[in-house]
Amino acid sequence: MRESSSRILEAVSHVLERYMQSLRAVQEDIIERNNVNVFGSGEKVLMLAHGFGCDQRMWRFVTPELAKRYTLVLFDYVGSGNSDLSSFSIDRYSSLHGYAQDVVDIIDTLELTNVAFVGHSVSSMIGLIASLDRPETITELVMVCPSPCFLNDLPDYEGGFERNDLDELIQLMDKNYIGWADYLAPLVMGASASTQLVGEISGSFCSTDPVVAKTFAKATFFSDHRDLLPQCTARTLILQAASDALAAVKVGEHIKKHIAKSELEVIQAEGHCLHMTNPDVTTNSITTFIG
């Protein structure tokens, strides 16, 4: 009797061991897939999420200071930076929910708790979507130059852009990629392959695969997630530049109005990358807010 129960135990532990192995493999996949980097120290976890255009290296001017107080989790969305391009799919990443799933995957894999999510630009909304999925985990949101909708919806809402402007943006991206990337590669490899890989692209850290970038651009600039703002329960800090051609202060005010526990801080600066152009002010605002 004892012998058989020990045999059962052995079998169960064997199954568990295999399960753990496959779980570890999935976890390693996510870490590699999203090029996740964890450093710094502190109880509080700060997830720093890059916006449309570049990758996690955009945070490098604020990370030295933040790492002294917090555990930092940096990552690249699938398709950006040094993520695994082969994991990209147009279906998944045509909406911000696909990117939010990347965030949730990382939270689950690292078993993170007590997370403040700091998102730049479109990542502010991606963070908000992720926070609706994991409200217990993501307790604070810091939105750096956010916009829930770039399109005008006059007279009630001024996103700043008409559809024509954004169509022109997609064209402009195309024209710039001709000079940057292995532009015709996806075509040469066939329509189906273009959703998968595109290999190394030389040049600056901002140059990326055209198919990926345009998918991200469309998900970013053609989406409207204003309806999600009132659902947000996380404490939220909105950092807006006084002069930002992409996200005007008015947009920040709209967000503040619709998120219950939110505060808006307007920083006297020009541009859409406060964390790069004004790293000290940005760092101070984040630490003051999070504590």
Added chain:
Amino acid sequence: MSSNATQANSPACGFLKLDKDRKVISCCQYGLDLLAYDSLENVKGLYFSNLVSLASRIFVDSYTYPMLIADGKADEIQLSFKTFSGDTIPVVANAQMYADSTTAWTFMSCVNRNELYNELLTARDTLQTQALNLSQLNDQIQERQSDLQAFCHSLSHDFTGPLRRINQMIDFALEDFHAEGISAPEPFKLLNNAQKNATTLLGMTNSLVEYLVADVPVPHDEIVDFSEVIADVQAMCDREGASITISNRSSVPRFSGSKGQIQVLFKNIIENAVKYNDNDPVITISHTVDAANDLLVIAIEDNGIGMTNDSLDTIFTPFTRLNCASTYTGSGLGLSIVKKMVNNHKGEIQVESTPGNGSTFYVSFPYKADVDK
């Protein structure tokens, strides 16, 4: 000297300097002209974002400035400038950022380059659509091919099996009649007729399979030894009592193709030559190499009944029977199979014929001398 100085003052490209807040500090005359501003004073202090289109603003904020901050420079950026009067002008720009976060921009108008890019993008989009359509068509073809293969399989097994068994049953019945000493001519005649019809149906089914199988892709890169093909066909002719002559047999070159299909192709032509013949069949096969056009032309001449010019147009159409079915049996598929197989080899087939004086079929295949080595 003075003319050089003038040229240096108005180069054919623009220069713009921005302070760390991206406000214009200076702009050269080319830039002012391009942007349609009267004087530097009117541009000074303007934000760069006011000098470009809305789309360019997003691009500059999402890509160019991050690149400048990270790498110090950004090259060959396509942007659209917005002029004082509200027009947009495509420009290509190089930008540099200095330690004090000021930036220097050189740029030039690129209307033609922009047009070229637009054309390139349109061509790319068209190609992408076509590639997608092609791949969908290809999927459909693959599906049909596999349906066709399944159908041929069914035809050659499920149809011909029962037909053979009918023939066999009739044979048994005839044997039984003989064994029991029944020799009434009438039942025999009916049974013989039934058997003849079953045999015709069997022949037609086999031809139909051949006709359909001709569409199933097969490798066309085998080296075909034509004299081997003819030897097999000759064996068939011997059985049927036809005389076949091959001129300069030893020099018939080898060429690349599908052995199986080439064999069926010549078998069908020669079968026809024997079948539609009221004399003792005499068939002559000869060949020529048309080096100028990289062609091997094989001519098959017979002494058969021949055809009228009108008939020549229809002989390759499936189920075409030119002659009385009771005199000449056949499925009406033989030459259409030949035509398909010739097409499969990117070849051509032509016929010359005179009623009562026989026909000559010319089959040509693409042929490169180096295959025959």
